[in-house]
Amino acid sequence: MFNIIKIRKLIKAIFFVSALINLSPSSKATQFFAIDSKNFSQSKSVNWVNNVFPKNIDVSSKRPFPRSEYNYRSNAKNEILHPYKDGSPKLLANSFDNKNELEIQSEIQSEENNILKAKGNVLVLYRGNILKADSLIYDKTQKTVSAKGNISLSIGEQLFKMNRFQYDFNSKKGYLLDVKGLIKTDNLIDDLFSNVETSDIKNSEISKEIFKEKVLNTPGALKNWILITDKIEIDGEKWKSEKAIFTNDLIELKQVKIEINSLEAISRKDQLRFKSSLNYLILDEKISVPFWFGERTLTKSGESFSFENRWNIGYDNVDKDGYFIGRKLNSINLFGDFFLDLEPQFLIQRSLQGHTKSFISKGDSITADKVKRDAYWEDYFGFNSRIKGKISNWNLEIDKQINSFDPDESSNSLRVKSNLSKEISFLNSIWDKSFFGVFRDRVWNGSLGESQVYIGYGSKLEKQNTWEVNGITKSETLSLGLGNFKGETLNSKNLVTSIKGSLLYSSDQKIPLNGNKVLNKFIDSSFKYISEPINKGLSLNTSLKLFYAFYKNGNNQQYLGFGAGPEFILGDLQKKYFDYTRISLLPFYKIKSGDSLFKFDQIADEFTLDIAFDQQLFGPLILKSNASLNLDSDSKDYGDFINSKISLNWKKRSYEFGIFYQPHNEAGGISFTLFGFE
Secondary structure: OHHHHHHHHHHHHHHHHHHHOOOOOOOOOOOOOOOOHHHOOOOOOOOHHHHHOOOOOOOOOOOOOOOOOOOEEOOOOOOOOEEOOOOOOOEEEEEEEOOEEEEEEEOEEEEEOOEEEEEEEEEEEEOOEEEEEEEEEEEOOOOEEEEEEEEEEEEOOEEEEEEEEEEEOOOOEEEEEEEEEEEEHHHHHHHHHOOOOOOOOOHHHHHOOOOOOOEEEOOOOOOEEEEEEEEEEEEOOEEEEEEEEEEOOOOOOOOEEEEEEEEEEEEEOOEEEEEOOOEEEEEOOOEEEEEOOOOEEEEOOOOOOOOOOOEEEEEEOOOOOEEEEEEOOOOEEEEOOEEEEEEEEEOHHHHHHOEEEEEOOOOOOOOOOOEEEEOOHHHHEEEEEEEEEEEOOEEEEEEEEEOOOOHHHHHHHEEEEEEEEEEEEEOOEEEEEEEEEEEEEEEEOHHHOEEEEEEEEEEEEEEEEEEEEOOEEEEEEEEEEEEEEEEEEOOOOOEEEEEEEEEEEEEEEEEEEEOOOOOOOEEOOOOOOOOOOOOOEEEEEEEEEEEEEEOHHHOEEEEEEEEEEEEEEEOOOOOOOOOOEEEEEEEEEEEEEEOOOEOOOOOOOOEEEEEEEEEEEEOOEEEEEEEEEEOOOOOOOOOOEEEEEEEEEEEOOOEEEEEEEEOOOOEEEEEEEEOOEO
């Protein structure tokens, strides 16, 4: 029983995986036996044992467990417990205190010389939490507890298995051996820090295996992780492990795992502070990518972490003159729920070529053409930063980009975006309400090219829905916006300031024409290259859009857009060669009237053809491409691709790595994604 106790501490230590994944935790948890609190110091730090044990059960005393007349009867001094009345093959020791009930079941139970022993299918139940083991021993005098053999523990939604557990309540030291765990991040914070007395865990749940034979993909969400470690040492509030392995692949370890070395985790109130040495992202048991996450603090507030490579290698010919490299630093907790992310950058190509073409001449208008000039050491560096946090139930995010530290270029090298948003209930629906602000925001507008919003602020209300009816996938967006903007006029380099109100409605459908829709979306180890089965065959994609915008002085523009085209998917992506092909064509036509005051949002390119082509080349190597072909005969760019992206991806069941380039805005980079399963 007592190992239920301390293992909960293990889960807190394990919470360091939050640094690698995107968490959105809530709250829920339970408490177990409380050792006599008089024997422990009342410091501000949190003793996980005290948190886990119910304080109204005095397990440190020499009294035997109270007798339950329907479960056992005690026999004299040595307290050998026998089945009683119900004839059950298991023996039960119960402790009751109105709200709290602790139950230990086993085939054999005895107490002698203040040592409680339970053997044979030991089952400990408390407030919905369950512990199973082959044997358990608690020494009341020495205040030590140990459990051996096939230990399983569930706390809330978290499941752990191990072979050995031992803990000394006097020295506050112990260890766990051969630990495997299934961590559910949605409930992790709740399970660790709350005081909920009920749980949905059933007895059968704890018998489940950590690794699964079949799993279901959770698109856009990475909620479950597997932990493996040989040993975890406990020393007071500190937990240590020489090496811990995490994987998002619930089927096997072969494809991707994260090796955390020299892990230390320390509990402080409702926080967990941890650090490690050099760690590795290991792909296919062949490629090891080193990374650091340094010292971090995880709080009950729900701060979320995304697993991402801290090294950023990219290409931006407009702002950075080509190739650059950046390194994301550890998040800084400013106060409360507010965190600051920093990324210093070194602009490789600008420093090598010795000149820059990213700035206008000094003294020119901000709309003037950029010129070539010599680059100095201040121009060799850039900087990205992000502040994110919560204000009540609003989410605030401020992004800042600096492309030179030359003080004379301060206004021309700075770009800023800010957004304050929350979900609201409106007209019996859930909407996203946001307030925004931008400074020198780059906007790509098809054949009109790139333009800038020099200053803009306003508010937007948006609703998005996706659903399926009779095999037809439908999505719908309704957006209303009102703001004030300063930007280039439509037909000159002059600046204009105006209010802008807008309404956008879009409706898209994917209609299967032939082919078999996959009903069973579970996958097993035979799916090496995909995270979910592929829906093959021919389908028809349709798109409908309505847009209206008004400006000062009665100016307005609007359009009705519609399009329909085929999408063909062939192959299962399970063979090594050319077993997957996707081709999509979507012609789109706009019927428009009126004009904008601005260049950045003028309705352009009345007739386009969106093209997408994906092809497996060999094994997990896939070529992906998409582009928009301008078919507007009145456009100077008729017959040209106005939006395009090409990438070469290494795609596996549990992760995807890609290198991409966007010719239209001369930008590119590296992408990496981990997929989630349940």
